[in-house]
Amino acid sequence: MKYALLIYENEAFYGTEKAGPKIEEIVGKHMVFAQELGARRIGGAGLKSTAATTTVRTAGNRKTVHDGPFAEAREQLGGFYLIDVANLDEAIELAKKVPVLQDGAIEIRPLLGE
């Protein structure tokens, strides 16, 4: 089955520019993790901060463009992996290994069409 592992952390921890020693540390860990995933990784990316986010909102038939993410939250989506594994338990095992430098959450979402 294919799953998205959505990584939520408080992005303030990494600074708005997402640069510097903390980012270097976490990127290094992600590279090691991606290697461990091997063929099970079918996609994924780290995301720039919500300061760089633009939202297109649909209300009725109107589309409006806004600055920022669609919802304010304590933790923000900071990146994701797309993986292909046998079942939820394997996805959970991998989600436990996704590197984070602080408290946060990894959401496991099956892809549609599975």
Add this chain to the structure above:
Amino acid sequence: MNGVALDRVFRAASGRIIAALAARFRDLARAEDAFSESCLRAVRTWPAAGVPDDPAAWLYRVAERLMLDSLRRDRKQQPVAEETSLDPSPEDLVTDDARIIPDERLRLIFICCHPAVAAEARAALTLKLVCGLSVTEIARAFLLQEATLAQRLVRAKRKIADAGVPFELPSPDAWPERLDAVLSTLEIAYARAHEDAAGSGAHAGFSAEVLHLTKILTHLIPDDAAVTALAAQVRYAEARRPARLDADGFIVPLSAQDPALWRRDLIDDANRLLADAIRIAPSEPRTLQAQLQQVWCARQSLADPAPWPEVLRLYDRLLLTRDDPIVRINRAVAVAEIEGVDAALIELSRLESAGLEEFLPYHAVRADLLRRTGRHANASQAYARALQLDPPAAERRWLERKLAELTSILN
């Protein structure tokens, strides 16, 4: 065979058959549907054709074929097959059903209690699929509206299918984490049955199912102390049910229960299980909790001294691995007997927990201790608070009586 007897056959067979079909075809909802349909066919054909020698094997074979047909229809890869014969072959009918129906109940229990399934749905789903309880019965036991429970069950089954919960047993290294979810689920299920001391109607069968499930687990996982200890625990608790109410329907405290009324068969059974648990892991919290029950159940008559010193020693050991307000409150009851009521009240006053104000046993124990020190006004307040927290019927009556006694002293 009348309706009641048929129902008993269906219920006894349901867990094994649904588990076997679900494990093989990886589809809970369809396995459940196929089993229901095979029961309907039995109701239609058995009265005329006679009850097969092995009703479970018959039901399994019919359900299996229904499931295959339904899967085939859905896949539409092949043209719909000509009507397959749904009657089991003569060989099916002479073979022992234990050989025909693989026992996949443990797998089913692990699926129902998967941490990805909403915690409040796990016990209900297990009772429904593994024990064959009806939605009506489970709703009554959990004090839920039938519609609410039915919706919860549908949602849980959909989650299992959509999220890709595996139909394999978890690997042994994942067992500690997963087995605990299973045991907690059973513990909650039993606690629900036990709350109702009268065990009137609705819960009578319910606690029997938990006894049955814990027994299955001990057969399937014989070398786990937590599993055997939980099985022992529910047996000790259930053994005392006949003594838990007095003639007027008031709850009788454990120390005042007449051991002659306790069920010796269940106590013997529990003693054997506990001996295993102690051999495997003597300091495991569930082993100690079962021992706490055991020291009471060793009492032969009310003339035997109450085992308070042993109880306090066991609580002290339990605190080393499980230090929470519930253990501390129960320990305070023993402290009152050994070191005195004042010492127990000091213990209680040291407790700090956000939920304590809403926790019925805390107020009930505190009220009793205050009453015994003669602080009647404070005790009245504590009884009143306990009564606000919606105690089960028999306990409510007991608390009301205590409060009334105090009120008459105070006035």
